[in-house]
Amino acid sequence: MHLGGHQAELERDRVMAEARQPDLEDPHVVLSLLESDQLVAAKRRTHFGPRKLSFGVRVLLWSLRVYVVVMMLLALISVLRAAHVIG
């Protein structure tokens, strides 16, 4: 009998919950408990590809990068002042 996604999930939960200890030596049991993209093998072999960066996104990222660089310099000046290294 083929069960739909949610029903299959419920059935799996029922079987698993009734087991006192799962036999984790059995690979099928391990696979039943994890989602397919949760396995180390799946994660090592598939990646979310690069997204297309629109003009707006690139402007946003560059603006924030400039912001960070400027602010870090100002933070450095502020700390040097606090440490009385500069006036």
Add this chain to the structure above:
Amino acid sequence: MKRLNDELTAPLADRAQPTTETAAASPAAPEFERLLTHEDVDRARDRWEVVRARRKGAAGSFGGVRLLWLLIGPGVLVFLGENDAPSMLSYAATGARFGVGFFLPFVVLTFAMGFVVQEMTVRLGAVTHRGHAELIFDRFGRFWGHFAMGDLVLGNFLTLVTEFIGVRAGLGFFGVRPGIAVGVTLVIVLGAITTGRYWTWERITMGLAIFNALFVPAALLARPDWHAVGHAMLTWTPLPSGSHYEILVLILADIGATVTPWMLFFQQSAVVDKGLQPRDINAGRIDTALGTLLASTFAIATILATVPLFHHGINASDFQGAQFAEALEPWIGHLGASLFALGIFEAGIVAAIAISTSSAYAFGEVMHTGHSLNRPVRDAWPFYLTLIGSACAAAALVLIPKFPLEFVVLTVNVIAVLAMPPALAFLMLLVNDREVMGEHVNGFWGNVAGVTVTILLIIAGIGFGMATVFPKWLGG
């Protein structure tokens, strides 16, 4: 082993995409069966406990409580980890300088901001099963990924140094020599990570983190004026008076004590390592809310504990960890001062564990090497080496004679706030990316909250910048 590694890295035709299909139902199941790792088995063991508790919870017994117990962790740890040594010192400085008033509700607001952004990392981790650094590299490419990592590495390392400063100062109150204090901390960090199980590491670290509550009895010993506390919470008054520059720096430090880049990377990676799935997202939200509640309570307690210094006109502007405890002793007694010093020590230890783990997760994700606390050391030695190496380097710096410790403490929270807007931009773009998140993309109000937090942080940063360039404008 080499064959297995080759098989694991062999490219598949498909791109990753969000799914809730079990691995057993995947067409690739026979292949996956051959490639199972120790990490998968440990995670499956944790999932089995969750499945069982969920089933019992549905049956109406105490399974619901057990389910929550099993699923909490990353949210509590990230917030109690962020109540670290420099953060507690910022709160202490706030209480000593301004007493009960505007800063009490302001600190609660910063935690609310923290909750908004951290909840997004729960969803990202549970849906994609990928860490934050990995997703940034995957979706934005190496160019932007390296920028994000640069901010993280700099911020994490400086913060880690301040944790060891806190540890040294906290135990210094009891006359413990710096070398011994730092050595004890390193042993605890090592002890926590060598269990080879995420679950055990998480429970040990949570057990340590709960000692953040030491600030509560310290606050009670300071006999707070609860009427004034209630009034301040409701009215945000009295407003702080004095140097506007000093107020601005404390505002920035208090924000940096709650919302920082390492938290985003850490919680998402911990959610992945814990094995949370999309149907656990609500539990992840409760976990994050619980962490927010506990951490904000302890932060407020720290402010209240140092209010006696404000009332007695003690200038605490140059105080470090142990000096706060020593200065408080006449008003909260030796017990209260000891609790305060132990709290700073604890804050440093938990944060040292969490932040070094955050660096190691990010390194492993970017280098595509094993990056899980469920892995034995021999399988993921670069991950463990990064973790231990960063902790040892930070510890060594703190022990260098005449090392400018104050210099680092002054910088660290400010840098955290300044580096946060780009980190939030990546977070917002990822959490709105339907290819990554599927149906779990941000809703309208999630975006309003996220954008508002980002804008507030940018305004705070620009205010700091203006005050630095034109200090006389703000009386600096």
